[in-house]
Amino acid sequence: WECPLESVHSMFNHKEFYANVQAVDRVESCDWDLRDATKWKAFSTDAIRVLPKTPPVPLFPYTGDRRAQEAVLEAQLKALVARYRSEECRLSTVWSANLAYLLSPALAAYESERTTGTTFANAEFQQAIKRHIPVGHVFKAVPFHFNHRNPRRMIVAFLGLRGKGEAGRGGGGGSSALDLLKSTGDTLRFAVRVRIFPYAEDV
Numbered sequence: 001w002e003c004p005l006e007s008v009h010s011m012f013n014h015k016e017f018y019a020n021v022q023a024v025d026r027v028e029s030c031d032w033d034l035r036d037a038t039k040w041k042a043f044s045t046d047a048i049r050v051l052p053k054t055p056p057v058p059l060f061p062y063t064g065d066r067r068a069q070e071a072v073l074e075a076q077l078k079a080l081v082a083r084y085r086s087e088e089c090r091l092s093t094v095w096s097a098n099l100a101y102l103l104s105p106a107l108a109a110y111e112s113e114r115t116t117g118t119t120f121a122n123a124e125f126q127q128a129i130k131r132h133i134p135v136g137h138v139f140k141a142v143p144f145h146f147n148h149r150n151p152r153r154m155i156v157a158f159l160g161l162r163g164k165g166e167a168g169r170g171g172g173g174g175s176s177a178l179d180l181l182k183s184t185g186d187t188l189r190f191a192v193r194v195r196i197f198p199y200a201e202d203v
Contacts (some may be wrong), residue, residue: 017043062198069149074100074194076151081181081192082154089182096189103127103141103193110143111197137187142177149196 007025011018011034018040022030031039082093106125113119133139146154158177 011040015045015048028165038048059200060202061200062202064198064202066196066198070194070196073149073151073196074192077154077192077194078190080151080155080178081190084159086180091182091184094189096191099132099189099191100193102132104195105141106141107193107195110145111195114145134187138181140176140183142180144177 005027008027008030009020009025011020018034019041020030021041022039032042034042078095079095084093085093090153102125105121105128109119109121109125129139144154144157146157148173158181160178
């Protein structure tokens, strides 16, 4: 693990404040024993306690219509996928609304893992997919995560021409996604599911 910091001038929390008084404050050279007064100067806790409190900064809730945005983005992605298969592969595309519905819990679990480090309902998702897929058929999927809502940039990433910060999950990446787009079969069904997870301040 590589520390993103080059130097540390102070360390503090809501109760204590320590100033780094070492001759060199670079991370790799610092002594981190806060009890050593020759290395870290502790400010008076009484002085810290009487400092004026900064009022909490209010955060405004997300103002967009997430469901409507998801529906629009799904329709745009489906149109781009169908066009690619038609123009590049001379293949038709049949969509499954039921399969798309079953993908929703997986996207929620991926977001939970990304933001909290924990996931959930993986076994239930796998069972739902197994019950939906006919015997003798195979389920393949490549989840992607983006921090924008530009469908054309998403398709570029899906084709393996990813830009900076546009990453696929699940070990798939561009090549697997491209293989999916070129799939053929008599009973082949496609599904696209979009989930937007908004945060405060319209992030």
